[in-house]
Amino acid sequence: MNLLQTAKALAASGFVALTATAQAQVPGAAPRFAGFDLVHAGVRARVGGERVIGREQPEAFRQWDVWVNARLPWLRRYEVSGLGVETRLLCGAGVMQGAEDRALVLSLLPTLAFGSVDAAWNFDLGAGLALLSRHTYAQQDFGGHAQFALTAGLSAPLTRRLGIGYRFMHYSDAGIYGDTIGADFHMVELFWRY
Numbered sequence: 001m002n003l004l005q006t007a008k009a010l011a012a013s014g015f016v017a018l019t020a021t022a023q024a025q026v027p028g029a030a031p032r033f034a035g036f037d038l039v040h041a042g043v044r045a046r047v048g049g050e051r052v053i054g055r056e057q058p059e060a061f062r063q064w065d066v067w068v069n070a071r072l073p074w075l076r077r078y079e080v081s082g083l084g085v086e087t088r089l090l091c092g093a094g095v096m097q098g099a100e101d102r103a104l105v106l107s108l109l110p111t112l113a114f115g116s117v118d119a120a121w122n123f124d125l126g127a128g129l130a131l132l133s134r135h136t137y138a139q140q141d142f143g144g145h146a147q148f149a150l151t152a153g154l155s156a157p158l159t160r161r162l163g164i165g166y167r168f169m170h171y172s173d174a175g176i177y178g179d180t181i182g183a184d185f186h187m188v189e190l191f192w193r194y
Contacts, residue, residue, distance in 0.1 A: 030194040036070035039088060039119045040155070042191025043067075044167060059140035061183050063105065063169075065094030069191075072110065078117045088113050090126060090151065096183075103134035107149050107169075119193055120157040122165075126150070130171050143177025155189065165189040 030037040046063045070089045078084030092107040111126030113119075130149040135142040148171070155165030167189055172182030 030071075033068050033070045033091075034089075036072060036089065038068060038194045039071055039113075040069040040163070040191045040193055041067065042163075042189050044092075044094075044165075044187045044189040046185045046187050058181070059098040059137050059183075061096055061098045061185070063094055063096045063185050063187070065092040065105070065107075065187075067092035067094075067189075067191075069111075075112075082117045083115065084117060085112065085114050087111070088124065088126075090124075090128075096132065098137040098140065101134060101137045103132045105133075106131045109149055109151055111151065115155075120163065122153070122155045124151070124153050126152075132171075140183075141180060142171070142182065143173045143180035146173075147171040147182065148174050153189070155191070157193070161193050163189075163191050163193050165191065 030039070032038065044065050044067060046061065068091050070091070072087040072089050074087045076084075076086040078086075088111045090107070090109045090111050092105070094105050096103045096105045107128065107130040109126040109128030111124040113122050113124040115122035128149050128151075130147045132142060132145050132147060135145050150170040150172075151167060153165055153167040155163050157163045165188070167185075167187045169185040169187060170182060171185075173180055
């Protein structure tokens with residue numbers, strides 16, 4: 001089994017395990033991740049896009065992730081209407097592939113989320129870090145393993161607990177390693193809502 005097949009199998013088994021854990025919880029109590037209440041957990045995959053914030057990236061990448069979204073304590077304000085804002089931590093682990101080269105990608109991004117108190121409808125923005133196990137590919141060099149990461153996402157419910165979303169991810173070294181180019185990812189998410 002190659003790295004890509006392993007990542008896909010891990011993503012599927014991780015999603016099943018997370019949803020089973022959620023169903024086993026006390027009703028009304030969200031499971032915890034790193035000491036914080038989970039909001040969402042899911043899988044995502046890139047669906048297209050070859051431009052990097054105004055520039056064309058030389059390599060066509062694919063990416064698959066498993067991820068969790070946890071509530072942070074710094075800000076949580078909701079109106080009587082059930083709409084409001086809160087801080088969250090978006091953590092991901094997955095595989096990025098360019099041509100025949102693959103890398104493990106780990107990301108950690110604090111976000112500001114706007115939407116409904118039950119987390120069914122969301123829009124979020126965030127910035128953080130990503131670590132790539134490989135930074136050189138056939139046609140592109142990210143410059144180094146550590147990258148800045150930017151994100152924006154939209155999500156909506158499919159059922160009471162299952163949801164779907166769109167996420168934009170951008171990886172870049174912000175010029176730290178010299179004149180390099182990053183990568184943009186337009187991704188579709190399928191997630192479980194706690």
